[in-house]
Amino acid sequence: MNHATRRWALAGLVLVLVLLPVVGSRYVVYLTVHILLLGLNAVGFNLLFGQTGLLSFGQAGFYAVGAYTCARILLAWPSLLPGVLGGTAAAAVAALVLGYLSVRHTRIYFAMLTLAFGMMIFSLAWKWRAVTGGDDGLVGVPRAPLELLGLVVPLPTVERYYYVVLVAAVLGVVVMHRVVHSPLGLALRAVRDSEVRAAHVGLDVRSLRLVAFTVAGAYAGLAGSLLPPLENTVTPPIAHWTASAEPVLATLLGGIRSFAGPLVGAFVLVVAKDVIVRFTVHWSLVLGVVVVVLVLGFRGGLVAALEGLALRAPRVQPAAAGEEGG
Amino acid sequence: MRWVWVPLVVVALLAGASWSAAGPATCALGVPTIKLGVQGAASGPHADYGRQIEMGAQLAIEEINAAGGILGCRLEMRFMDEELRPATAVRNARFLVTEWGAHFLYGVDSSGSAMALGPVLRELDRIQFFTHAATHRLTEELVAQQKIKQIVRVSAPVYQDAVAAWLFRDRRDVRRWATIGADYEYGYATWAIFREQMRRLRPDVEFVGAAWAPFLTTDFSPHIAAVMATNPDGIIATPWAGEAVTLLRQALLQGVFDRIKVWFQAMGGSVDVLEGISQEVKEGRFQGKLYATARYIHNWPNTETNRSFVSRFAKRWNRMPNYSAETTYSAIYITKAAVERARSLQTDRVIAALQGMRIETPAGVRVFRSEDHQFVYAVPAGKVVWDPRYPIAVLGELKVFDPKDYWRWPPFRPLELSK
Numbered sequence: 191m192n193h194a195t196r197r198w199a200l201a202g203l204v205l206v207l208v209l210l211p212v213v214g215s216r217y218v219v220y221l222t223v224h225i226l227l228l229g230l231n232a233v234g235f236n237l238l239f240g241q242t243g244l245l246s247f248g249q250a251g252f253y254a255v256g257a258y259t260c261a262r263i264l265l266a267w268p269s270l271l272p273g274v275l276g277g278t279a280a281a282a283v284a285a286l287v288l289g290y291l292s293v294r295h296t297r298i299y300f301a302m303l304t305l306a307f308g309m310m311i312f313s314l315a316w317k318w319r320a321v322t323g324g325d326d327g328l329v330g331v332p333r334a335p336l337e338l339l340g341l342v343v344p345l346p347t348v349e350r351y352y353y354v355v356l357v358a359a360v361l362g363v364v365v366m367h368r369v370v371h372s373p374l375g376l377a378l379r380a381v382r383d384s385e386v387r388a389a390h391v392g393l394d395v396r397s398l399r400l401v402a403f404t405v406a407g408a409y410a411g412l413a414g415s416l417l418p419p420l421e422n423t424v425t426p427p428i429a430h431w432t433a434s435a436e437p438v439l440a441t442l443l444g445g446i447r448s449f450a451g452p453l454v455g456a457f458v459l460v461v462a463k464d465v466i467v468r469f470t471v472h473w474s475l476v477l478g479v480v481v482v483v484l485v486l487g488f489r490g491g492l493v494a495a496l497e498g499l500a501l502r503a504p505r506v507q508p509a510a511a512g513e514e515g516g
Numbered sequence: 517m518r519w520v521w522v523p524l525v526v527v528a529l530l531a532g533a534s535w536s537a538a539g540p541a542t543c544a545l546g547v548p549t550i551k552l553g554v555q556g557a558a559s560g561p562h563a564d565y566g567r568q569i570e571m572g573a574q575l576a577i578e579e580i581n582a583a584g585g586i587l588g589c590r591l592e593m594r595f596m597d598e599e600l601r602p603a604t605a606v607r608n609a610r611f612l613v614t615e616w617g618a619h620f621l622y623g624v625d626s627s628g629s630a631m632a633l634g635p636v637l638r639e640l641d642r643i644q645f646f647t648h649a650a651t652h653r654l655t656e657e658l659v660a661q662q663k664i665k666q667i668v669r670v671s672a673p674v675y676q677d678a679v680a681a682w683l684f685r686d687r688r689d690v691r692r693w694a695t696i697g698a699d700y701e702y703g704y705a706t707w708a709i710f711r712e713q714m715r716r717l718r719p720d721v722e723f724v725g726a727a728w729a730p731f732l733t734t735d736f737s738p739h740i741a742a743v744m745a746t747n748p749d750g751i752i753a754t755p756w757a758g759e760a761v762t763l764l765r766q767a768l769l770q771g772v773f774d775r776i777k778v779w780f781q782a783m784g785g786s787v788d789v790l791e792g793i794s795q796e797v798k799e800g801r802f803q804g805k806l807y808a809t810a811r812y813i814h815n816w817p818n819t820e821t822n823r824s825f826v827s828r829f830a831k832r833w834n835r836m837p838n839y840s841a842e843t844t845y846s847a848i849y850i851t852k853a854a855v856e857r858a859r860s861l862q863t864d865r866v867i868a869a870l871q872g873m874r875i876e877t878p879a880g881v882r883v884f885r886s887e888d889h890q891f892v893y894a895v896p897a898g899k900v901v902w903d904p905r906y907p908i909a910v911l912g913e914l915k916v917f918d919p920k921d922y923w924r925w926p927p928f929r930p931l932e933l934s935k
Contacts, residue, residue, distance in 0.1 A: 217615040224607070316700070316730075319933070325700035325731075326631045326651060327602065330662065422635035425602040425628045464611070471558035471566075471597045 207356055211349040219352050223420055225460045226359040227413045228440055232452030233366050234409020235437040240446035241375060242402040243382030244293070245301045247434045248308030249410045251288075254315055254429030256281040256411030258322055261331045261418040268334035270345065270354065274415045281411020282404055284311075289403030293396055296385075305431055312429040327425030331418040348420070355416050362412060363453070369405065370449060378402055410437075443484055445491020454493050458484070543589035545861055547619070550589045552577065552848065553612030555605060555623035556648070556840065558597035561732065562757045564788045565625045565840045569647060570595045571833045572841030573622060576848035579828075586852050587859065598624045602632035609633055613640045619861045620645065620851055622844055627651035627702060634658040637666035641863050645847035648840045650674045650811075651701060655888035656928040665867055668889045670850060670882070671843040672811040675923040677706040679809050679897045680752055680780040681713035682917045687750075690777050694725035694748035696739050696755070696763065703728060703754040704933040706782055710752055713922055724748055729755055729763075736763045740770050750778040760784060761792030764806070768796060773803050784808025784900060787838040790909045797909035798902045808911060809897035812839035812879040815910050816896050825878035836908060837878075846877035850891070887926040892919050 211219050231253060238244050260277030264270070292303045315322045322328065333351055336343040345351045369375055377398055380388040385395050418424050427433065436459065437452070444455025462480055467473040488495040542548045554573045556566025577591045585591060594616055596608040605624050612618040621637070621644035624630055630649035635658075637644050646654065646669040655673065658664045684690055693714065697703030707726065714721050725746030727739035733755065740763075743751060751772075755763050760781055767773065783789065785808045796802060814826050814836050825845065829837040837845070850873070855861065858869035873884040882891040894916050901912035924931075 215615060217611055220607075220610050220614070325628050326653060327628060329631045329653075329658070330635055421603065421606050421632065422639075423602060423606070423632040425632055427601045427628075428603065464607075467596060467608075468611075471595065473597065474559055 204360070211352055216348060220348050220420075221460065221464060223348070223352055223355050223416075225457050226355050227416055228436060228460060229453040229456035230359050230362050230416075231410050231413040232437040232440040232444075232456050233363055234406040234413075236441050236446060236452045237366065237369065237378070237409075238402045238406040239438070239441055240451070241370060241378045241382060242399060244296065244399060244402070245438070246292075246304040246403070246406065247301050247431055247438070248288070248304030248306075248311075249406065249437050250429050250431065250433035251308035251311035252281040252285050252407040252410035253414035253417075253433065254311055254424075254426075255284045256414030257417045257424045257428055258315065258328065259411075260415035261328045261424045262321070264331050264334050264418060265328065268332045270334045270336045270419060271338060273334065273419070274358070274412070277415025278408055278412040281414065282408035285404045285407020285411075286400070289400050289407065293399035293403055305434070308429065308431055308434055312426060312431070315426040315429045322424075322426070325426060327423055328418070329423050331422050331424065333419040333422065345419070351420060355420075358412065358416060362409060366409070367449060374398075374401070439481060443481065443488075443492060445488075445493040445495075448491060448493035448497070451491045451493045455491070458492065543585070544587040545589050545855070545859075547589065547861065549592040550586055550620075550855070550861065551616060551618045552591055552593045552851075553609070553616065553618030553621045554593055554595045554844070555598040555608050555612075555621070555629075556595070557600045557625040558595070559599055561759075562600060562625060565648060565757065565838065566598065566623075568787070568835075568838035568841040569623055569625070569844045571829070571835070572647075572837065572843070572845035573848060575829055575832055575841075576845045578832075580848070580852060586855050591848075594618070598626065598629055600626040600629065602626065602628045605629035606632050606636050609636055609640065609642075609644070613642050618642065622647055622847055624649055625840070627654070630654045631658070634662075634664050634667055638664045640666075642666060643668055643863055643866060645670050645844075645851065647671050647843035647847050648811075650676075652705060652924065652928075652931060653701075655890045656924070659890075660888040660926055660928055665889070666863060668867075668870065668891075670847040670891050671839065672893065672895055673890065673923075674702060674705045675709060675919070676809060676811055676895055677752075677754070677782045678709040678713045678922040679895070679917055680710055680782075680807070681717055682922055683780070683807060683897045683915055684750065684778060685714075685717040687778065690749040691720060692722050692724045692747065692749045694723070694743045694746050694751050695727070696736065696743055696751060696753045697726060697728050698754040698756070698759075699728035699730045701933065702756075705931060706754045707752070708931055708933055709924070729759070733759060734762060736766045737770065740767055740772060744770070744772060744775065748776060750780065751776055752780045752782065754782045756783045756786070757788055758792070760786075760789045764793055764802075765796070768801055773801070773805055777805060779806050780897075781806065781808040781900075783810055785810030785813045785839075785897075785911050787814070787836045787908065790836075790900070793900070794902070794909045797900055802900065804899060804901075806900040807897060808900055809895060810839045810911075811895060812837075812842040813895060813898075813911050813914075814842075815903075815906070816914055816916075817880045819876075819878075819880070821876055822878040822880075836906070842878050846875075846879065846882065849877065850875055850882070885926075888928075892923065894919055 256277035259280035260273040263273040263276045288307045333345050440455035440459050441452045444451030466476045556569035558566040598605045625648045627649045643666050650673045659667050695707045725743045727742040729739050854866045854869040858865040882893040896914040896916040898911035898914040903910050
């Protein structure tokens with residue numbers, strides 16, 4: 191796919207997303223917010239997984255730190271921007287601290303450490319009733335207005351809030367695109383491919399891993415902090431390890447080697463579940479089968495498979511087609 | 517331009533994710549059918565509660581439709597798995613109302629889900645009849661304080677567990693109480709209201725120990741050992757569903773029933789728990805020391821309404837009705853009564869029609885409490901016994917107390933929760 195076609199496709203996609211509240215139902219808009227939140231989380235996660243080669247099972251913890259911090263801020267000071275920025279910053283700080291302890295290890299040890307830290311945050315959310323509301327969570331979080339440069343934008347409807355999430359998601363994706371294609375992204379891939387070689391050329395492997403971990407945590411926190419204004423509630427299950435599996439699944443489905451993979455995976459995962467639960471209460475079984483089929487059938491991810499199709503197609507040149515026709 | 521199809525596919529899939537609920541009006545209320553969105557836990561270890569919600573709802577709908585519907589309008593149900601996850605419950609509610617077109621909502625099992633749904637119901641402006649979630653905060657905070665009028669609870673809240681204090685108030689030999697509590701709000705609230713009531717009724721009792729078991733605990737032996745070390749006369753336990761069965765079996769294995777005088781299992785009158793311990797009850801292994809309550813018990817009250825309901829339920833599903841089945845069944849009949857009185861599906865009119873409602877249901881007479889939209893009714897407590905007339909263990913030696921005695925009443929003051 192050449193750049194011009196890619197730009198047209200992206201422009202079309204953005205146009206669809208911008209027009210969605212006009213052409214789609216309220217539920218489709220709501221569902222798309224969830225796709226964007228998972229997509230944002232998964233894009234951040236893939237900096238760690240696809241680019242740096244570290245599989246974290248604790249992203250839900252940072253998502254929850256962002257969500258709870260944002261909720262507490264909004265309950266005390268109903269203004270969206272401080273809530274979202276505060277939630278993102280808190281998640282980044284948590285990721286920096288826990289990352290410092292985690293990136294000393296790699297592979298299964300790293301995965302287990304992140305799982306343990308994630309579940310520690312889940313336990314805190316469950317037990318620290320004075321701050322988190324315990325198992326009932328924090329209820330009645332306002333969808334506070336967006337106050338920026340003296341401008342106050344009220345967000346009473348999901349449709350209006352959708353645009354806030356869309357802008358945050360687009361900014362997040364653009365920034366991540368720059369990061370992945372920057373010297374930092376190259377260095378992370380060098381660490382992923384051979385940490386010994388990376389160290390020998392002078393890269394600080396542990397610091398680079400910590401940067402990736404912190405950025406991924408910040409992205410999870412940003413996605414998490416955009417949740418309470420949507421749902422008006424934050425509850426502990428968002429911090430559970432099963433929630434950590436969602437960005438992992440989305441990334442695997444879409445493809446870890448493709449920048450768009452986590453976004454496509456998030457879309458497929460959310461829509462597939464939403465459609466399946468309408469037809470059966472045994473949705474988890476059906477969704478599991480669908481995921482297994484997709485992962486086995488599209489090794490390397492859906493985006494890689496689609497790109498493979500696109501690459502095969504140009505081999506049929508007009509002249510060749512004429513020869514075949516003859 | 518091969519990639520241009522990407523946004524088109526996105527549009528098609530998003531469009532496919534929704535379908536219109538519009539259609540020709542065919543009944544007196546101006547809709548083709550009255551749509552009832554129902555949620556309950558349908559997966560995981562608590563799935564039987566959701567299944568019972570679904571069975572209760574379906575039975576009520578079949579009966580009402582067979583009798584001509586509500587003002588000539590047929591009822592239609594859509595059931596969804598709540599997964600005991602608040603985020604899922606909220607998403608389901610949004611789907612059921614904004615996509616499927618539900619006029620009323622029913623369920624849910626989890627208190628966390630109930631609390632998360634509250635603010636969303638106000639936004640959706642749909643009445644949800646809560647038929648299991650028991651947290652007192654749902655009605656005390658969200659309705660009485662925050663005035664979320666779309667919340668109506670048909671099932672008994674956590675207040676029901678305070679009946680234990682009244683059940684044992686005359687047992688002078690039971691002075692030392694301990695709890696094996698669910699390590700979340702339900703367990704804390706039960707222990708708090710039980711102690712509050714007991715202190716009032718029996719100033720001589722002592723609360724000697726507490727052990728808290730997290731959700732989905734499978735090994736209760738450390739909790740049992742910790743509580744037994746305090747040498748209690750009575751134990752009040754709040755793990756529920758399959759966890760209650762596991763806890764009781766492990767207590768038997770550890771010889772607890774040889775050393776205590778009474779054990780009160782808060783929701784032990786639930787059908788799934790009674791089914792799980794039937795063999796042990798039949799063999800007399802609890803030595804007549806096991807007591808329980810629930811939010812409805814199928815062998816009480818001895819009214820034609822209840823006997824008929826239990827008989828029809830058992831015939832339809834080959835199961836005894838659990839409390840979540842009865843509460844959902846009754847909620848749909850309450851809807852029928854309110855809509856017939858309001859002659860409208862509009863939220864404000866239906867809520868107005870609920871004011872002052874007093875309705876006969878299988879669980880007995882339910883009375884609408886306008887301050888917090890809680891239906892008040894009595895559920896007895898009793899001893900878990902084997903009765904050959906039933907296929908499972910039942911509650912016997914039932915004692916009924918007036919909810920005025922042990923429920924919380926407005927104006928509400930915050931409940932002090934502590935371990």
